[in-house]
Amino acid sequence: MRSARRTRTVSAAWRDGAAVVSVPARLSAAQEDQWVLDMVERLRAGRDRGRRGRGARSDADLMERALALSARYLDGRGEPVSVRWVSNQRSRWGSATPEEGTIRLSDRLRPMPAWVQDFVLLHELAHLAEPGGHGPAFRELEGRYPRTPEAKAFLDGVSFARNHLPGDGPGDAAGRHDGDADRD
Template identity: 55%
Template structure:
């Protein structure tokens, strides 16, 4: 960038770009990009040690702000009801919607047999439209269990569906996670072939939990 010296870091799995500016005298600021990476703006006069210290400080501040934006299970369930009314005519009626910590290879999962929806806690703090699109994806599976054209017609009704897919793929890349593939048919609780490990739910569900994107 013209007039700026940039350097990249990886801080605890977070991709960070530091932009040093001679025009910036005293202030340090930071923001999170749509792919989940962080940009930190600092004065050029800072030493590398001071720069590192500010990077750590600003990441901590951003994470604190993210935590304040994270909805609880009740808010998530209410959001699901609203999305169902807006995009699915109110036909998708989940019995429960909740955050879970054991989905490291899935953004969300749904068991059509009992109407339960689970979202990965990795989504907490992401933009609202991203969470909404994941929710709508899982709500659509209450109406169409597979990934047929009829399913995608429902799941892609959100106006920012493609943008959300791009965000999640970019975020996974920034974190160096294997990004879930688009349009894969669910192959049971273990999802597509490959490592499963502790990210799986519990015993197999008859409704075939779905892997998002």
């Protein structure tokens, strides 16, 4: 939408499900087209960030995310039969049973950022794709997730706080954060 009153800035917003971009009237058609493309991309990125930031709330959300992560980072390998939240995992963030194709994530992950949940989910998916433990092939798959080091550090920090800060009570078995054991 061209605006005679708008002289220098470009703005964009969602209105009734449609992106509305306001540009100064002085812009050429080519400049307007480029601004519209850029601003719609920014709007979509912001909307997608908001969705990712909420994290998985249900088992169905977990399954949807697992399939998307498998397709994106594992070339569709390691697709699970089921993925669910569990409340009985106090010493692990997640676990996988490759023979059954099942993944369980500790409900302690629920309040954590979506990218941390995604890392744990991808870690467990890698176990389905490479059931031989934490060997080089497994680590290569796990390392495809771009925030792996950051997620591991986040989980290590949570484990440290639970184990060592006053008033937080007993920890979670020496900081275990993956499906099998303490990070090796």
